[in-house]
Amino acid sequence: MTIPQSSNDAQPKPSGIKVVVVGAGFGGLTAAIECHRQGHNVEIYESFPELKSLGDIISFGPNAGRIFRRWSNGAVVDRMTPLSINLENHGFKIHKWTGELVHTQLAHKPNPEAPVFNGHRGELHTVVFNHAKDDLGIPIHLGQRVTKYFEDETQAGIVFENGNKVTADIVIGADGVRSQARELVLGYFDKPKSSGYAVFRAWFPNTDMIKDPRTKHFCENGDTFNGWIGPDVHFLFSTIKNGQDCCWVLTHKDEEDIKESWSLPGKLEDVYKVIEGWDPLCKAIVEKTPSLVDWKLVYRDPLPKWVSEHGRIALLGDSAHPFLPTSAQGATQAMEDGVVMAICLRRAGKGSVPAAVRAYEYIRYERVTAVQKTGETTRDMWHKADWEAVAKDPASIQLPREDWIFGFDAENNAEAVFDEAVKKFL
Numbered sequence: 001m002t003i004p005q006s007s008n009d010a011q012p013k014p015s016g017i018k019v020v021v022v023g024a025g026f027g028g029l030t031a032a033i034e035c036h037r038q039g040h041n042v043e044i045y046e047s048f049p050e051l052k053s054l055g056d057i058i059s060f061g062p063n064a065g066r067i068f069r070r071w072s073n074g075a076v077v078d079r080m081t082p083l084s085i086n087l088e089n090h091g092f093k094i095h096k097w098t099g100e101l102v103h104t105q106l107a108h109k110p111n112p113e114a115p116v117f118n119g120h121r122g123e124l125h126t127v128v129f130n131h132a133k134d135d136l137g138i139p140i141h142l143g144q145r146v147t148k149y150f151e152d153e154t155q156a157g158i159v160f161e162n163g164n165k166v167t168a169d170i171v172i173g174a175d176g177v178r179s180q181a182r183e184l185v186l187g188y189f190d191k192p193k194s195s196g197y198a199v200f201r202a203w204f205p206n207t208d209m210i211k212d213p214r215t216k217h218f219c220e221n222g223d224t225f226n227g228w229i230g231p232d233v234h235f236l237f238s239t240i241k242n243g244q245d246c247c248w249v250l251t252h253k254d255e256e257d258i259k260e261s262w263s264l265p266g267k268l269e270d271v272y273k274v275i276e277g278w279d280p281l282c283k284a285i286v287e288k289t290p291s292l293v294d295w296k297l298v299y300r301d302p303l304p305k306w307v308s309e310h311g312r313i314a315l316l317g318d319s320a321h322p323f324l325p326t327s328a329q330g331a332t333q334a335m336e337d338g339v340v341m342a343i344c345l346r347r348a349g350k351g352s353v354p355a356a357v358r359a360y361e362y363i364r365y366e367r368v369t370a371v372q373k374t375g376e377t378t379r380d381m382w383h384k385a386d387w388e389a390v391a392k393d394p395a396s397i398q399l400p401r402e403d404w405i406f407g408f409d410a411e412n413n414a415e416a417v418f419d420e421a422v423k424k425f426l
């Protein structure tokens with residue numbers, strides 16, 4: 001059987017399926033872009049009143065690059081590349097907290113079919129947002145906070161603060177770690193748990209770094225990426241856009257209960273306490289920081305399900321599965337979700353939307369749960385490092401690059417496994 005696939009933005013055959021996406025993060029935007037590619041009629045509703053360049057460093061693995069690459073035949077990748085770190089010359093230099101260089105992990109061999117991106121979340125998000133809105137003409141309704149979700153056998157819908165309603169064949173709740181859609185899907189409120197860690201994070205221009213002879217070399221020779229690993233803590237520092245911007249993240253123990261806000265202003269004094277007795281270079285970097293946030297790492301055990309009773313509301317991205325940053329796969333897995341959802345809907349057709357949505361969950365669940373665990377394994381590998389063993393095998397401390405994660409093509413896989421998956425739900 002020949003499977004019809006759309007490999008670019010050419011308008012595919014309309015499926016007649018109306019999709020509403022809640023949330024314009026990377027998960028929601030990808031779901032909408034992929035739904036458009038597969039011929040569905042899609043709109044996004046987002047609570048932010050305007051697009052703002054928020055956040056700091058975010059990573060996309062080659063399994064995300066394969067997805068970006070298909071958008072507008074590579075035009076989106078061309079816009080993202082200059083915003084992303086280029087480590088071809090530098091690699092990732094891994095130090096013991098005391099300063100000694102333990103290992104240099106070489107950069108990925110560039111693969112034009114599956115590029116990797118590490119850059120400012122807001123800048124990369126703007127590229128994707130504008131692609132959806134301007135290149136593809138997907139309606140993105142800003143300033144629309146969804147307060148309620150509903151469904152029956154034939155349709156699903158959302159309700160806004162002003163009482164207005166929108167209905168569709170399917171609603172995708174890509175509304176992030178504090179998802180409201182999740183409450184409807186689960187039938188109860190699932191409070192996020194503290195992971196036991198928080199991350200101090202900062203992004204700033206290199207102005208003060210280049211004035212200091214101890215730190216200027218990080219900004220004068222292209223991009224750099226250095227890590228310092230200590231007991232139950234790690235500090236990562238990058239320079240980006242040819243050394244123009246600086247970014248650091250410090251993951252540290254934090255037992256505080258999760259409050260309403262999970263990203264709070266951080267204090268330099270608290271950072272200094274964590275890195276006391278460390279390589280003095282770490283303090284030399286941190287003291288240049290104009291402002292920082294203390295980002296509480298929220299975690300959830302895998303949810304029992306991502307799909308509502310009637311199969312018309314589905315969770316996607318962080319609403320279904322928040323990730324720890326040490327997996328460097330949170331945004332990438334949200335994107336893979338969007339690809340798979342759009343394909344399942346096209347393959348099942350308008351008459352079988354609930355089966356399509358259940359097939360999406362079935363195809364994604366096991367893989368996502370396994371990738372989620374890598375956030376813990378990588379963190380523990382660093383935080384509990386046996387330095388004598390590392391001295392004998394320095395490569396054992398490097399960031400894992402597992403082929404089952406990075407070599408995966410979500411689109412090809414979904415096309416291949418769909419028929420078997422959907423049979424279970426028809």
Ligand SMILES: Cc1cc2nc3c(=O)[nH]c(=O)nc-3n(C[C@H](O)[C@H](O)[C@H](O)COP(=O)(O)OP(=O)(O)OC[C@H]3O[C@@H](n4cnc5c(N)ncnc54)[C@H](O)[C@@H]3O)c2cc1C
Nearest residue numbers: 023025026027028046047055056145146175176317318331
């Ligand atoms: C402001 C912000 C900054 C971030 N910064 C970073 C960062 O620096 N580094 C990093 O690794 N990760 C960051 N993340 C998280 C990262 O983007 C996500 O983990 C990942 O991309 C998965 O994306 P998602 O689309 O599932 O969720 P999110 O990116 O969280 O997107 C969810 C979207 O849903 C919207 N939304 C929520 N509730 C409603 C509602 N009731 N009605 C309508 N819309 C709603 C939110 O405004 C948000 O835009 C950030 C997320 C946000 C929202």
